[in-house]
Amino acid sequence: MTEFILVAGMFTGARVWEGTAARLVPAGAGAHPVALSGLGPGADGDDDPVDLERHIADVLAVIDDVVASAGDGPAPEIVLVGHDYGMYPLLGAADRRARHIARIVAVDTGPAADGMPALAVVADAGLRDEVIALAGADGPVRPLPAPEPEQWQRWGSTDGLDDAALKHLTSLASPQPLATLLQPLKLTGASGALPVTGVLCQANGGSIGLLQQRVDFGDPVIGMLASPGISFFELATGHWPMLSRPGELADVLLRAAAGEGHRLTKPDADRPPAHLRPFPLDVPERTPERHGNIDLYVPEGGGPRPAVVFVHGGPVPAGVEPTPRDWTALRGYARYAAAEGVVGVLFDHRLHDTTDYARAADDVAAAVERVRSDPRVDADRIALWFFSGGGLLCADWLGAPPAWLRCLAASYPILVPLPGWGPVEDRFRPADALAGTGSLPLVLTRVGQEMPGIAATVEEFLTSAARHGTDIEIIDVPSGHHAFEGDPVTDEIRDALRAAMSAVIGRLTD
Numbered sequence: 001m002t003e004f005i006l007v008a009g010m011f012t013g014a015r016v017w018e019g020t021a022a023r024l025v026p027a028g029a030g031a032h033p034v035a036l037s038g039l040g041p042g043a044d045g046d047d048d049p050v051d052l053e054r055h056i057a058d059v060l061a062v063i064d065d066v067v068a069s070a071g072d073g074p075a076p077e078i079v080l081v082g083h084d085y086g087m088y089p090l091l092g093a094a095d096r097r098a099r100h101i102a103r104i105v106a107v108d109t110g111p112a113a114d115g116m117p118a119l120a121v122v123a124d125a126g127l128r129d130e131v132i133a134l135a136g137a138d139g140p141v142r143p144l145p146a147p148e149p150e151q152w153q154r155w156g157s158t159d160g161l162d163d164a165a166l167k168h169l170t171s172l173a174s175p176q177p178l179a180t181l182l183q184p185l186k187l188t189g190a191s192g193a194l195p196v197t198g199v200l201c202q203a204n205g206g207s208i209g210l211l212q213q214r215v216d217f218g219d220p221v222i223g224m225l226a227s228p229g230i231s232f233f234e235l236a237t238g239h240w241p242m243l244s245r246p247g248e249l250a251d252v253l254l255r256a257a258a259g260e261g262h263r264l265t266k267p268d269a270d271r272p273p274a275h276l277r278p279f280p281l282d283v284p285e286r287t288p289e290r291h292g293n294i295d296l297y298v299p300e301g302g303g304p305r306p307a308v309v310f311v312h313g314g315p316v317p318a319g320v321e322p323t324p325r326d327w328t329a330l331r332g333y334a335r336y337a338a339a340e341g342v343v344g345v346l347f348d349h350r351l352h353d354t355t356d357y358a359r360a361a362d363d364v365a366a367a368v369e370r371v372r373s374d375p376r377v378d379a380d381r382i383a384l385w386f387f388s389g390g391g392l393l394c395a396d397w398l399g400a401p402p403a404w405l406r407c408l409a410a411s412y413p414i415l416v417p418l419p420g421w422g423p424v425e426d427r428f429r430p431a432d433a434l435a436g437t438g439s440l441p442l443v444l445t446r447v448g449q450e451m452p453g454i455a456a457t458v459e460e461f462l463t464s465a466a467r468h469g470t471d472i473e474i475i476d477v478p479s480g481h482h483a484f485e486g487d488p489v490t491d492e493i494r495d496a497l498r499a500a501m502s503a504v505i506g507r508l509t510d
Contacts, residue, residue, distance in 0.1 A: 002102075002257045003030035003066050003076045007059055009084025009109070010121075010155065010181075011146045011173040013040020016083075019246030020253070027254055030076070034062050036089065038143075038177050051179035052118060056092035063097050075100070079257045083107040083242065084156070085180070088118040094191040104194055105256050107249070108156070108201040108239050114187040118180060124154060125355075125423050135178050143175035156239025157419040159203030165243055195229045197256035199249070202452040203238040205420030208262050209451045209482055215264050216273030219317040223266065231261025236452050239419070274486020276322075279332020280493050286335045288346070294367055295325050297334040297344035298376055306381035306406070306508040307343035307371055310334060311364055313388025313414075314351035323348045329485040333385070336497070340505050345371050351390065354421040357428045361393050372404070383504050385409040388483065391457075392417065392428040399433035401440040407507035409500065411445040412482050416457035431464040442472040443503045445496060447480035454482065475500045 004024055006017040014033035021031035036058050038050040063078060070076050078101050082090035087109045094101050109121060122128050134142055149166040152158050158166060200206030211232070214222040233252045235241050241249045255261065267273045288295035299305060310333055312324035324330060325346035334344030349363035350356055364384075372379040382404050386394045391413025397405060416431060417424035426432070442465070446458060465472050477484055477496045484493055 001028065001030060001076060002254075003032060003078050004253060004257075005059065005062050005066065005078060005080050006031065006033045007080070007082045007086035007090045008033070008036065008039070009082075009086050010144075010176050011039065012169070013172065013174070015040060015172050016169075016240075017242055020242045020250045023247050023250035024253065027250070029254065029257075030066070032062050032066060034059055034086075034089075036086075038180075039174055041172055041174065049179065050177040052088060052092065052181075052183040052185065055089035055180055056096075059089050059093035060096060063093060063100060067100055077102045077257070079103045079105060079253070081105040081107060081253060082109065084109050084239070085118050085121055085176075087121070088112055088180075088185050091187060091191065092185055094194065095187045096190070098191040098194060101191065101194055103197060103257060104191070105197045105199060105253060107199045107241065108204055108206055112185055114189075115184045117182050117184050119182060122155075122181075127154060131178065131181055135182060143177050144181070145175050146170070146173035157201065157204040158240070159238030160244025161238065161240060169240060169243060193229070195231075195259070197261050198225075198230070198232045199241070199252055199256075200232060200234045201239055201241055202234055202236050203419065203456070205418030205453050206234070207451045207453060208232050208234055208264070212264050213274075213483070214317070216267055216275065217316055218320040226264040226266045228263065231256065231259075231263050233261055274483040275324075275327040275329045277486040278328060279336075280485055280489045281332065281336060281497055283332060283336045283339050286338050288331075288334070291370070293325075293349075293363075294345065294347040294370060295334070296371075296374070297338040297346075299338045299341050299343065301341075303376040304378040305341065305343050305376060306383070306505075307345055307377045308334075308337045308383045308385055308504060308508070309345040309347075309364075309368055309371055311349070311384060311386045311390045311393055312346075313386075313390040314349075314360075315353050315356065315389060316351065318350075318352040329483070330387075332485070333501075336501055337505070340501060342505055342508060343371070343374075343377050349390075351393075354417075354424060357392055357424055360390075361396055361428075364393055365396070380404045381406050381508050383407040383409060383508050385411070385504065386413055387411050389414050391415050392424065392430065395428050395430040395433040398430055398440070399436040401437060405440060406510075407441050407443060407504050409443040409445070409504050411500065412447050412450060412454070412480075412484065413444070414454050414457055415461040418453055418457070431461045434461075434464045434468045434470050437468065437470055439471060441507050442470060443475065443500060443507075444472055445475045445477065445500050447482060447484050448476065448478035449481045451482055473503050475503070 017033040024031040337344035347367045349360045351360035
């Protein structure tokens with residue numbers, strides 16, 4: 001019999017798991033929500049000295065009770081389930097009772113490490129600063145107030161929770177003792193070999209596809225998740241699936257306990273990642289001119305010629321090789337542009353983390369100016385073409401487009417910061433920037449099999465575009481995935497690439 005020990009996240013106590021626990025028990029499993037000291041309805045933490053070690057002791061007590069209840073019978077199969085902050089006391093307990101644990105399940109939360117305080121789980125830097133300010137120089141004296149219904153969005157996506165559910169969540173919450181967030185987690189590594197399953201909430205920015213993309217890019221940290229002992233599930237909901245999707249979460253937990261789940265794969269010679277697969281169209285080979293971080297694909301013949309500046313996506317970890325301007329997919333676009341008689345431009349920018357959008361935007365602006373200063377380029381006929389996570393960078397150009405910018409294109413873009421990314425400057429919200437776009441024509445390539453969280457950002461953008469009367473042409477790829485250039489090549493993909501390039505060049509040469 002599988003025994004699930006359920007550890008809640010910040011502010012909430014054992015009752016947040018009621019809906020999920022009620023579905024686990026009829027399936028033949030045990031469900032044991034942990035009552036964390038100082039948390040839950042009625043808890044008064046104003047002078048509560050509760051810290052992370054106290055919460056670890058709470059989890060240990062439940063583990064020991066479950067083990068003891070088995071008596072001389074078969075050892076129970078214990079699965080520890082942690083949500084949000086709950087992963088910290090969970091991991092501390094798993095480290096001390098590793099021999100009793102069959103699996104760890106992390107619900108919409110990232111990994112923790114020895115010496116890391118739970119404050120690291122808070123994505124919003126502004127919220128982290130508030131916690132530090134509350135702590136003061138002499139250590140924690142006041143708890144972190146629980147959110148009001150309209151404030152939960154700061155802590156994670158509330159997708160799937162209506163007003164009544166938000167009020168219910170608020171009724172289950174209590175102030176979070178600050179020491180639980182500031183005390184570093186201590187691990188010996190004893191639990192390091194335990195199987196782990198991650199449950200990613202898509203509306204909060206979690207996605208197997210985005211993780212796989214980071215593995216494909218060569219991210220050394222995320223690459224460690226491509227292990228046979230680590231699996232993943234996705235849920236189409238926000239950060240509190242135990243309230244918004246209790247039945248689906250229970251099903252996922254049962255499947256995780258059975259060893260199911262998607263496993264990330266490491267690239268190999270027989271299966272290169274999407275961005276390094278051959279470009280779907282047969283375009284002439286062309287050796288670029290390399291100028292610092294910029295590559296120019298210059299067509300034969302006289303000039304000056306219009307130019308298309310391709311802005312790669314990301315975040316792409318620093319130090320990854322090859323860098324984006326050498327990705328076969330992007331090189332295919334630049335070669336295609338040159339074959340059509342315009343200068344194709346690739347360059348590397350410094351979007352290595354979600355906190356890097358400002359400096360990446362500076363890199364885009366600098367690259368554009370260098371391209372416009374080249375005598376072979378018609379400085380009054382420039383197009384910008386953004387991809388994936390680089391889509392947020394287009395906001396600068398939408399808000400007040402210069403006269404020489406004749407077209408702005410985006411392929412499978414992220415057009416609103418994803419909830420789990422933490423704070424991204426308001427400047428990088430393309431949907432809001434459309435108020436100043438005027439008559440600048442836009443070309444958007446949209447894939448039908450997009451990751452739900454990203455698809456939602458595109459729909460928000462299109463809603464804003466309709467409201468502002470923006471001139472936008474949509475190229476649909478119904479069967480295409482994110483970075484569809486790496487999909488198995490079909491006529492649909494070839495036609496979409498041709499249509500997008502034709503639309504952009506047509507506006508450059510009008």
